[in-house]
Amino acid sequence: AQKVTQAQTEISVVEKEDVTLDCVYETRDTTYYLFWYKQPPSGELVFLIRRNSFDEQNEISGRYSWNFQKSTSSFNFTITASQVVDSAVYFCALIGTYKYIFGTGTRLKVLA
Amino acid sequence: DADVTQTPRNRITKTGKRIMLECSQTKGHDRMYWYRQDPGLGLRLIYYSFDVKDINKGEISDGYSVSRQAQAKFSLSLESAIPNQTALYFCATSDRDRTGGELFFGEGSRLTVL
Numbered sequence A: 001a002q003k004v005t006q007a008q009t010e011i012s013v014v015e016k017e018d019v020t021l022d023c024v025y026e027t028r029d030t031t032y033y034l035f036w037y038k039q040p041p042s043g044e045l046v047f048l049i050r051r052n053s054f055d056e057q058n059e060i061s062g063r064y065s066w067n068f069q070k071s072t073s074s075f076n077f078t079i080t081a082s083q084v085v086d087s088a089v090y091f092c093a094l095i096g097t098y099k100y101i102f103g104t105g106t107r108l109k110v111l112a
Numbered sequence B: 001d002a003d004v005t006q007t008p009r010n011r012i013t014k015t016g017k018r019i020m021l022e023c024s025q026t027k028g029h030d031r032m033y034w035y036r037q038d039p040g041l042g043l044r045l046i047y048y049s050f051d052v053k054d055i056n057k058g059e060i061s062d063g064y065s066v067s068r069q070a071q072a073k074f075s076l077s078l079e080s081a082i083p084n085q086t087a088l089y090f091c092a093t094s095d096r097d098r099t100g101g102e103l104f105f106g107e108g109s110r111l112t113v114l
Helices: none
Strands: A003-005 A010-014 A019-021 A024-026 A033-039 A046-052 A059-061 A064-069 A074-079 A088-095 A100-102 A106-111 B004-007 B010-013 B019-025 B031-038 B042-051 B054-057 B065-070 B073-078 B087-094 B109-113
Touching (some): A003 A088, A019 A106, A024 A074, A033 A074, A046 A059, A046 A074, A074 A088, B019 B087, B019 B109, B031 B073, B042 B065
Parallel strands (some): A010 A106
Antiparallel strands (some): A003 A024, A019 A074, A033 A046, A033 A088, A059 A064, A088 A100, A088 A106, B004 B019, B031 B042, B031 B087, B065 B073, B087 B109
16 A cells, blocks of 8 residues: 655744655555645645655755655655745655555745 | 646535536646545545546545546546535646656636535
């Protein structure tokens, strides 16, 4: 069975603070892909990053960084120097055998 | 124009009514999906289709049916709507030829069943 757990339901931070969103996954597939999507208040879903199971290199894109650790089945997302525009719901997702499975999401509130 | 278009964007209906949500895409993708979003439950897969002749149930297909009229069109139907089907519905597509490719979502259809 596949499962994605985002234990943090809601996080509030003050602007310019760093924040890490946790994602833990379960899968029996040896080849799989992990994703993060952002859902701003306007409601659309925006793709942020894709990582395959053979690539454990961390990735940095501007203020965003991702830490993938197979040993702990985690794919955590860090926003450095958060901004109000980062306020959104963030979803972690997994695809193994064809089906995408989403976590329940973490609502991030960045306060000015 | 959006690559993945959902209609209607908002709909209010009454219990027992038949409702159809339509999705069309211009991305040329073979794979299409319907998801439902509820607060605190994330996105749950209702149905998915890998081509016109391939329809598969997702984790919450009861009470729903789908039709893949063409490669570019995938409709979701609620034969007899009930209040607990009130939710935000998303259509999505992905590229068959790119294993593990990301999902491209429509803008969502908000359905309220009274």
